[in-house]
Structures are given as structure tokens and as C-alpha cells.
Amino acid sequence: MKVLLHSIGCRLNQSEIETMARQLLAAGHEIVTEAAAADKVIVNTCAVTAEAARDARNLTRRFHRQNGAAEIVLTGCYATIAPQELAQVKGAGRIVANQDKERLVQMLIPQASTAQPLFEQEPVLREFLAGNAGSTRAFIKVQDGCDNHCTFCITTVARGAGQSRHLGDVVAEIQARCAAGYQEVVLTGVHLGSYGQDMGQKMGLRDLVQAILRHTDIPRLRLSSLEPWDITPDFFALWQNARLLPHLHLPLQSGSDSVLRRMARRTRRAAFRTLAAAARAAIPHLSLTTDIIVGFPGETEAEFQQSVDFVREMGFARLHVFNYSQRPGTAAATMPHQVPLETRKERSRRMIELGEHLSLAFHEQYVGVTAPVLWETAVGADDAGLRWVGYTDNYIRVQASGPEGLFNRITPVQLTAAQANGMMGQLGGWDADDAR
Ligand code: SF4
Secondary structure (H helix, E strand, C coil): CEEEEEECCCHHHHHHHHHHHHHHHHCCCEEECCHHHCCEEEEEECCCCHHHHHHHHHHHHHHHHHCCCCEEEEEEHHHHHCHHHHHCCCCEEEEECHHHHHHHHHHHCCCCCCCCCCCCCHHHHHHHHCCCHHHCEEEEECEECCCCCCCCCCHHHHHCCCEECCHHHHHHHHHHHHHCCCCEEEEECCCHHHCCHHHCCCCCHHHHHHHHHHHCCCCEEEECCCCHHHCCHHHHHHHHCCCECCEEECCCECCCHHHHHHCCCCCCHHHHHHHHHHHHHHCCCCEEEEEEEECCCCCCHHHHHHHHHHHHHHCCCEEEEEECCCCCCCHHHHCCCCCCHHHHHHHHHHHHHHHHHHHHHHHHCCCCCEEEEEEEEEEEEECCEEEEEEEECCCCEEEEEECCCCCCCEEEEEEEEEECCEEEEECCCCCHHHCC
16 A cells, blocks of 8 residues: 655654554555555644644645545544544545554554564655655654643643653664664653653653663754753753753743743743753753744733743744644633734744844854764755755754765764854865764
8 A cells, every 4th residue: 555644743743653654664555755646645633723723624635636536544633623624624534533543554454563663664764754854863752642731732632641651662762763774863742841750650751861871872862842840950960971962942932921820831930040041051052942922812012022031031042933823622712812913923023033133143152163963965066065954963953065975974064154044064074984
């Protein structure tokens, strides 16, 4: 059977689609990249914003136009919270909720196994992943669900209570990815910082990270989003191991305490300020990034300005700015004083502008510095060779000219120029022996 796989939204969705791809290949089926060539299309949907839900509806219609004979199977958060709405879309086939997602491939192919295949077909999978961010970095799902109730969040509704994967399974999967040639893995989950809390044992994310660093040879270990209230300053001792990458994504969501209170976020500016200072003191070259929602119900101009001032004070390396999206089924959706769309757009524009200014300032510190870059893709060619794009250990996007054969290699790069979206670099004196 030929299957097209598509993921919308977060790294967790990406990781789940990669697992489905491995299960399909392990069962002897083919992954295709065009709907026209597919017998089945699987879309892992997202419900975080109204735009993400609209993307899923548009994709379904497009895949159906491209191939009316293929069954389009819809899963993920949007399929879980609004199955009837999605089923109305032209071309929609089976709707599979999140709680059944792990059995989805078996539902399509009864003889397929639901086990996480640890296998030698990674090159085939890489071919499929080539279009996605995951081609040199493997996203590893270690946790699902969340027990918090942030008032804007639909994910906790769509994915249910927190569940952790067994530490041994995670370590084995990472060793398999490492053996297959991956240089970097990214631990991902809905509420990563709560890892282990549902296991009734005195075990947490720190234990998982220590086990991965001790029992695998993966050169680069990256953590995805961590809720600030889950980590304590002693957590930062883990970064004494240079394989744990100096990048922390701590979603702040707002820089106004009164807005944080209405969001039911379990952090405030003072606590976040202390945590950020402790992280910077403990982790050299730390890249601190965050998510910010603008236009949350009731957000006054004064509260928005507090958010701007605090974000500037924190000096984040990168901001992900979200225009508040009213999600049916969340507490915030029925709050009074919803902020008009034009005001939200204007505030997004101002916060994004600040974010670009802060990113440029962060990158400017690294002009003249030599950093290890994992090369991901060639985006063109010039007189000096291929133009490669990759990421430093502290998640700076770097572009440099170089020879063929850099894909999935880590090389030292001298960073030469700063931009808001990354840096230019030089591969002076690089040869195959330098590559790690
Ligand atoms: S911590 Fe809050 S924002 Fe994050 S998944 Fe849980 S409820 Fe949603």
C-alpha cells in the first residue's frame, strides 16, 4: 500500500507521524510524497489555533482533488475535539481520535505491529523526511497529555491527562536513531517537564536526561518546550554535559502578571526572572526562547506594554508570537472583553518587531565566534559551492557555502555576520577529518 503522511502543528505531531512511517515501512508498505500516488493519506491535525484547524480542512479538500480514490484518514487534536465538523469536509475519510492514534496503522493494516520499530530502513525514512525538519534531527515522543488547565489551551482538552513513556523504551529508541546515523534527537511531549509524574515512582525528566546521556552515544540532545514552573535551578547541573544543548524554550505566554493570572499560568514575572537568571548563570551560550500570546481576553494596552517591557528585559533569543485564538471548549473562549482582531494584529506586529530586534542582538554577540553546526540542507549554490543551512548547538540558524557531503555532519563554523533570522558563517579550512 502507498501512504502519504502529513503533520500539522507541533513537534509531537511530527514525532508521531515519523513513528507511523516506521511502522508502515516495517510492515513492507511504501511512503509516497504525492497524494496522486497514494492509496491512503494520513493527516495528523492540530487544534491550537483556528488557523491550524482551517489548514486541516483545506488540506483535506486539496488531497481529495488531487486523488479522489485515496482514503484521507484524519487524526490528531482537531480530529479529537471536532470530529463531526471535520467529517463534513469534502474528501474526509476515517476520523481517528488521539486516544486511538497509536493503533492507527494497525487499524489500516491489521497485520502491522504497533511496536516502535527499531530498524535499518532509516535511509528510506530519511528520504520521506527530507521535506520535513526531522531529517537530521529525530523527534522523540517521551510524554503525552497534560494535567494543567491553562485557560487558552485546547491541547489539554484534546490530549487528556499526562502519560509518560517508559524510560527504557525511550533510551532504546534513541540508541536506534543514533545507530541509524542521527546526530541529534529532540525530546518532545505535550508537557515534557511533567515526565514521570504519572509513574508513581520518584522519577522525572532529569532522570530521563541522565539515562540518555549515560546509556546512548547520541552527539546532540535537545529539549523541546518546558513549562517554567516544572524546573528548579538544580536542574541546570545537567548541562555540565556538553551533549545536552544550551537551548531552553520556556513558554512565558505573557509578561503581565494580571494576564498570567487570567491564563491560569503557574508562573509570574518574578519567578520567571529568577529562573532565567539561574539558567544563564549555569549554562554557557544559553539560547533562551519563548512563546508569547498577544490579545488575550481583557488584555489592556497597559498590560500589553507590561508584556513588551518584560520581554525586552528578558532578552530572549527568539520569540514565537501567537495572536490569541478563541478556541471553543477552553475557559478563555467565554471570558468577557475579547480583544478586537485589528488590535490583536497590531499587537502581534509590535511584539514580532521586538522579537526580531532581540534575535539580532543575540546573534550579534556571536560574530567572530566559532561554533559547531549540524548541517541540514543545501538551499542553492554560488561560486563558492553549495549554500548549506544548519543549526548551532544553541539553535542559531546558520548559512554558509561549502562542498557536497555536509548533510547530517557537524562541523566548526566561524560566524561572520548577524541577521534577525540567523547568521552567515564560513567553513574556513574544513575537511572531512574535522567533521564530528
Ligand atoms: S501546560 Fe498549559 S499550555 Fe501547556 S499543554 Fe498544559 S494546559 Fe496547555
